Amino acid sequence: xxxxxxxxxxxxxxxxxxxxxxxxALNDHRLMxxxxxxxxxxxxxxxxxxxxxxxxxxRRMAELEGEYLRRHPQRLVTADRTRAGARAREE
Numbered sequence: 001x002x003x004x005x006x007x008x009x010x011x012x013x014x015x016x017x018x019x020x021x022x023x024x025a026l027n028d029h030r031l032m033x034x035x036x037x038x039x040x041x042x043x044x045x046x047x048x049x050x051x052x053x054x055x056x057x058x059r060r061m062a063e064l065e066g067e068y069l070r071r072h073p074q075r076l077v078t079a080d081r082t083r084a085g086a087r088a089r090e091e
Contacts (some may be wrong), residue, residue, distance in 0.1 A: 023067035
């Protein structure tokens with residue numbers, strides 16, 4: 001059985017795990033900050049990151065977004081951000 005380090009007790013993953021804090025361990029404010037960061041850095045990672053960096057970034061972004069959606073299944077969806085809304089803009 002492995003011991004939990006102090007940082008793991010705060011939600012940080014062990015070295016063999018993916019980088020970053022476990023999204024489920026983040027409070028809402030920290031989760032939003034992490035999401036803002038991952039979205040802000042996505043374009044540069046896509047254009048200039050190594051294959052490993054892009055895979056890690058994609059995985060982390062999916063984890064964070066998945067946690068947000070789990071917490072907020074009834075989030076506000078703007079009509080313009082739906083297929084019908086997009087089609088209406090094109091007409």
